[in-house]
Amino acid sequence: MKRQLAPLALALLAVTGAGAKDRTHHDLAATNEDVILHAWSWNFPEIARNMQRIADAGFTMVQTSPAQACLTPEGGNKKLFDPTAKEGNWYHYYQPTDWTIGNDIVGTRDELKAMLDSAAKYDVRVIVDVLPNHTAFDVDLVSDAMVKAVGGRDKLYHSAGLQPVKDYNDRLQCTLWGSGGLPDVNTENPDFQRYYMNYVNDLLSLGVRGFRYDTAKHIGVHSDPVDAASGVKENDFWDVATGRKAVKGVKLAVPYDDLFVYGEVLQDRNVPEAEYADYFGQTASGYGYHLREALEKQSAAGIDLINWGHEAAPEYLTTWVESHDTYCNAHESASLSDDVIRTGWVFLTARQNGVPLFFSRPMNSSRENYWGDNIAGARGNDEFFHPEVAAVNHFRRDMKGQKEDIQMSADGHILLVNRGKKGAAIANISTVAGFVDLPTGLPAGTYRDVVYGKEFKVKGGRLHGIAAPLRTYILHKK
Secondary structure, X not given: OEOOOOHHHHHHHHHHOOOOOOOOOOEOOOOOOOOEEEOXXXXXXXXXHOHHHHHHOXXXXXXXXXXXXXXXXXXOOOOOEOOOOOOOEHHHHHOEEEEEEOEOOOEOHHHHHHHHHHHHHOOOEEEEEEOOOEOOOOHHHOOHHHHHHOXXXXXXXXXXXXXEOOOOOOHHHHHHOEHHHOOEEXXXXXXXXXXXXXXXXXXXHHOOOEEEEOOHHHOOOOOOOOOHHHOOOOOOHHHHHOOOOOEOOEOOXXXXXXXXXXXXXXXXXXXXXXXXXXXOEEEOHHHHHHHHHHHHHOOOXXXXXXXXXXXXXXXXXXXXXXXXXXXXXXXXXXXXXXXXXXXXXXXXXXXXXXXXXXXXXXXXXOOOOOOOOOOOEOOEOHHHHOHHHHHHHHHHHHOOOOOEEEEEOOOOOEEEEEEOOOEEEEEEOOOOOEEEEEEOOOOOEEEEOOOOOOEEEEEOOEEEEEEOOOOEEEEEOO
8 A cells, every 4th residue: 555645746746757766655565674874984994894893783784974075174184073173073074175086084085995895795885975065165175177177166156155044944045055154056057967977976886886965955856946047947956866867978877776865855844855755765854853852851752753754755764863963063962872872773773664874973972072082084982783783783674574563651661663473672761660561463472682681471462571771672583
């Protein structure tokens, strides 16, 4: 059974043209098995050194930080955060100076290739964070080669691209003005599109097999205003980026359906989610907010953690407990302890749909010191291979084809994700122990959790046991 599209969504699909995959319909029988490790600020050699550990922990994909040339201060990008900015900042690689491979945070083109070869050995797909929407604040840092290739500096940006957005719910401002004050690239300029696609195809030639599009909602779709002052006739960037059309003889070098692509389309008012869904998967940022709300309150009572709250089909959503933005920008999620984040991760990853992304926090970070060792390029802390994280990652793959059933204790402390009659995941999101007495599809019998060996029993269609504070348990049918 498939959910029917609303008339508006049907109209949008008529405008954009149907994609090879319909990312708006929801197949209720669909399940996702993939899990993404966001190796945030790890350099390519560090990712390569840890590839076996990543695979053993059950991650099927690794997302790298941006790989293109970027802002580099005189002291180099050595730190994740430096209030003086003299020795770098994590957001410097979100300030492109050219669309060519390599920067002083993640590494060189050769180091990327070596990492990709390692990933292939362990059957891990690598996706790269890309950000064609803007350049560095200092436009004089943008490479002369790119400026020349796109037809000059005035052709690089939208006509109001240097003007900061004031109202992010105004689609004209959102897509044609500077997001976060960063100069807004004229992504509809065919010369820019050709230049950018050469970068994408270079990544693909090395073995990259997917992309996360930063600030994707700031790049217009067909229903958005066009920048007529820049000579734009249609918002066709996504048609080019997803391989639907070529630009000046250049086209996406790999069939689009062979890639994993999602866009950072943060949820807000007036965002054409259904139209973006025709092109790529999207971030379920609203769901992440509600999940963190439950974790902060130590209770999901009164909070809807079942519905994804998105117009796109849930199998095409990228989900998270936290992202690098919620951790780094205003530290929205940084105060949550690692074990709190872990309970949320197990609940999220045990679910049937969404593609969960695990944000790797800095090594030796604490709730008092969010930056930890504060070394750009270094591996994150040990949480990505914590036994509970690895257990639910493998559980997710084992539960292929099993529909979910979510249950919750009356006080909202205990969350249970049943997957058909094959398995169940328990998460106690509170700081006190709790009794488990909830409906389950597991057959009657005694079960032991795969990490701690904790015993649970099923009788009369109900799961019974005791869950320790901030702990999770994975049960499999024998």
